[in-house]
Amino acid sequence: MEIHQPRPLAHSWGELTRELAVITAGVLIALAFDGIVRWVDHRRLVSEALGNIHSELADNVRELEGLFTAIVKERRNLEHASDLAQMLLDQRRVENMTLSLEFHGAELKEASRTTAEVTGAFGYMDYAEVERIAAVYGLQNAFNRAQERANQNFVEALAGVRLLSSPDKADPAQVRVWQGQIALTMASLTIEEQIGQQLLKRYSSALEAP
Numbered sequence: 001m002e003i004h005q006p007r008p009l010a011h012s013w014g015e016l017t018r019e020l021a022v023i024t025a026g027v028l029i030a031l032a033f034d035g036i037v038r039w040v041d042h043r044r045l046v047s048e049a050l051g052n053i054h055s056e057l058a059d060n061v062r063e064l065e066g067l068f069t070a071i072v073k074e075r076r077n078l079e080h081a082s083d084l085a086q087m088l089l090d091q092r093r094v095e096n097m098t099l100s101l102e103f104h105g106a107e108l109k110e111a112s113r114t115t116a117e118v119t120g121a122f123g124y125m126d127y128a129e130v131e132r133i134a135a136v137y138g139l140q141n142a143f144n145r146a147q148e149r150a151n152q153n154f155v156e157a158l159a160g161v162r163l164l165s166s167p168d169k170a171d172p173a174q175v176r177v178w179q180g181q182i183a184l185t186m187a188s189l190t191i192e193e194q195i196g197q198q199l200l201k202r203y204s205s206a207l208e209a210p
Contacts, residue, residue, distance in 0.1 A: 043124075045119060045120075045121045045124060046121055046124050046125055048121075049112070049115070049116035049119065049121035049122075049125075050125075050129075052112035052115065052116070053112045053113060053116060053133060054206075054207060055112070056109050056110070056111065056112040056113070057136065057203050057206055057207055058207060059109060060106075060108045060109060060140070060203060061200065061203045061204070061207070063106045063107055063108060064106050064108070064196055064199065064200050064203070065200070066104075066106070067104060067105070067106040067196065068193065068196065068197075070102075070104035071104070071189055071192070071193050073102075074101075074102065074103065074104065074154075074189060075186060075189060077099070077100055077101050077102070078101070078157070078182055078185055078186050078189075079186075080099060081099055081101065081157070081160075081161070081182050082179060082182045082183070082186075084099060084164060085160070085163075085175050085178050085179045085182065086179070087167075088163060088164075088167055088170045088172075088175045089172055089175050089176070089179075099161060099164065101154070101157070101158050101161065103150075103151055103154040103155075105147055105151065106143075106147065106196070108140050108143070108144065110137055110140065113133065113137050116133075129209075132205075132206055132209060133206065135202065136199075136202050136203065136206050139195070139198060139199050139202055140199060142195055143192070143195045143196055143199050146188070146191050146192045146195050147192050149188050149191075149192075150185065150188040150189050150191070150192045153181065153184050153185040153188045154185050154188075156181045156184075156185075157178070157181040157182045157184070157185040159181075160174070160175075160177070160178030160181055160182070163175055163178060
């Protein structure tokens with residue numbers, strides 16, 4: 001085992017200054033290196049978060065576009081249901097009794113945004129980038145609420161279909177209630193579609209951003 005003799009103390013202010021300079025330089029280099037490592041880690045975190053969010057938004061675009069196609073069919077079926085209800089009120093022979101009411105929803109994801117929030121990635125992004133992402137997901141939440149209301153109205157409208165089982169005995173008051181539920185469902189579908197179109201534009205804008 002080797003035993004090293006302790007370094008002799010500096011014998012002059014010049015030597016002491018040089019030693020302090022060497023120590024200070026070493027500390028600064030270590031701090032600078034640590035800062036670079038942290039900066040690289042933060043950039044990697046931001047890059048991964050943005051990549052995941054963009055992928056998620058692209059999936060949501062496809063989901064939303066599919067919903068718009070389904071809404072066209074839903075509205076047509078609701079219009080047919082309204083016609084049937086009017087036939088009941090007019091005590092006319094119900095024609096084309098076949099009625100298919102189906103509700104379609106868009107499953108819009110937000111797991112990547114939540115993950116970026118939990119990992120602190122937003123704290124290392126530019127403010128404008130964070131603001132743009134927040135605006136997209138804020139409107140997405142508004143769309144989800146509109147979609148939920150449309151779904152609730154649809155369920156209530158669907159309950160009135162039972163009146164067609166005995167058209168001759170249908171209570172006019174109940175038929176009018178059913179008509180109102182159908183009209184409310186169609187109105188909520190229109191609101192859902194309008195918010196969805198705005199959301200689609202915001203998705204596209206976010207995906208096109210550098």
